[in-house]
Amino acid sequence: MKEQLEKIYAAASADLEKASSINDLEEIRAKYLSRKGEFNEIKKNLKNLSNEDKRIVGSLANEITKKLESALKDKHDEFYKKELNEKLQKERIDITLPGKYIPQGKVHPLTSTTNEIVAIFQSLGFSVVPSEQSPEVETEYYNFDMLNVPKDHPARDVQDTFYTEIAKNVVLRSQTSGAQIHAMEGKNPPIRVVAPGRVYRNENINARKNNFFHQIEGLYVDKNITFGDLKGVLNEFIRIYFGSSRPTRFRNSFFPFTEPSAEIDVQCIMCEGKGCRTCSGTGWLEILGAGMVDPNVLKGVGIDPDVYSGFAFGMGVERLAMLKYAVDDIRLFFNNDEKFLKQF
Numbered sequence: 001m002k003e004q005l006e007k008i009y010a011a012a013s014a015d016l017e018k019a020s021s022i023n024d025l026e027e028i029r030a031k032y033l034s035r036k037g038e039f040n041e042i043k044k045n046l047k048n049l050s051n052e053d054k055r056i057v058g059s060l061a062n063e064i065t066k067k068l069e070s071a072l073k074d075k076h077d078e079f080y081k082k083e084l085n086e087k088l089q090k091e092r093i094d095i096t097l098p099g100k101y102i103p104q105g106k107v108h109p110l111t112s113t114t115n116e117i118v119a120i121f122q123s124l125g126f127s128v129v130p131s132e133q134s135p136e137v138e139t140e141y142y143n144f145d146m147l148n149v150p151k152d153h154p155a156r157d158v159q160d161t162f163y164t165e166i167a168k169n170v171v172l173r174s175q176t177s178g179a180q181i182h183a184m185e186g187k188n189p190p191i192r193v194v195a196p197g198r199v200y201r202n203e204n205i206n207a208r209k210n211n212f213f214h215q216i217e218g219l220y221v222d223k224n225i226t227f228g229d230l231k232g233v234l235n236e237f238i239r240i241y242f243g244s245s246r247p248t249r250f251r252n253s254f255f256p257f258t259e260p261s262a263e264i265d266v267q268c269i270m271c272e273g274k275g276c277r278t279c280s281g282t283g284w285l286e287i288l289g290a291g292m293v294d295p296n297v298l299k300g301v302g303i304d305p306d307v308y309s310g311f312a313f314g315m316g317v318e319r320l321a322m323l324k325y326a327v328d329d330i331r332l333f334f335n336n337d338e339k340f341l342k343q344f
């Protein structure tokens with residue numbers, strides 16, 4: 001049996017010598033050292049030996065299996081290192097290569113301007129009318145009738161307003177003022193809202209006009225609202241939006257849905273009031289329309305004008321962005337020219 005053991009050990013050693021991978025080692029282990037392996041077969045026959053021989057052969061068998069195990073382990077470590085190194089070589093990455101450029105998107109300047117203006121009014125206590133409550137596709141009823149715009153008013157003319165073919169009275173809204181009606185209908189004052197959104201007009205497109213643009217409408221209705229409140233709120237808005245102390249002026253004007261009405265100018269950003277091309281030499285730029293809500297409009301939505309009063313205002317987002325960032329052509333906002341958009 002001793003010889004048999006030596007022979008198996010020699011065979012195992014020879015196999016080990018030829019092994020070239022961890023896989024080979026597993027096979028050797030199975031062949032010699034597993035429960036059904038060759039050494040175990042011999043150990044099973046130990047019981048037929050005398051006690052003395054059992055001790056001798058047994059300890060030899062143990063010694064040989066230990067040697068084989070340790071040789072297997074050494075080889076395993078060696079192969080493991082080798083295979084790992086090969087894998088690392090193969091998967092080597094050059095960390096000095098320049099990375100892939102992933103361009104970063106940005107908020108469009110009209111969106112950021114809208115957000116900025118809305119945030120100012122929120123800080124003054126106004127809440128925002130969700131877009132589904134001030135639709136872009138509107139009926140004449142909201143866009144004109146309820147705003148006290150006479151049937152024969154030129155703004156209704158197809159040359160100004162886009163009429164749709166959905167139905168006779170369905171238009172693309174020409175102003176966000178209809179949002180005032182949506183905000184008041186079925187509600188009780190106090191109402192203090194701003195409504196940002198897109199409006200459409202049938203204009204010839206040039207540096208100052210586009211056939212769609214954006215407005216932000218504002219409305220405050222409560223008891224005892226006065227023109228002083230209107231002035232206070234809008235002056236505060238202008239102070240925050242343009243920063244520091246840009247002079248403003250309120251000019252008498254007319255809108256069908258407000259009485260009295262005003263247009264609000266800020267001192268020209270380009271020439272500091274001296275008069276230039278941008279302000280047509282006047283030194284002033286118009287940024288807002290506003291006024292006290294006409295009693296007829298309040299009556300129309302079931303709010304008693306003897307109890308309540310309010311002010312409303314509307315401003316063009318493009319205009320305010322152009323003034324703040326000195327942009328001289330409205331079309332730049334809609335051309336999707338990356339060189340332009342990247343500057344914001």
Ligand code: DAH
Nearest residue numbers: 175258289290291312313314
């Ligand atoms: N809707 C007017 C326009 O598009 C702007 C405006 C003027 C809105 C006066 C108002 C307002 O709310 O009171 O020209």
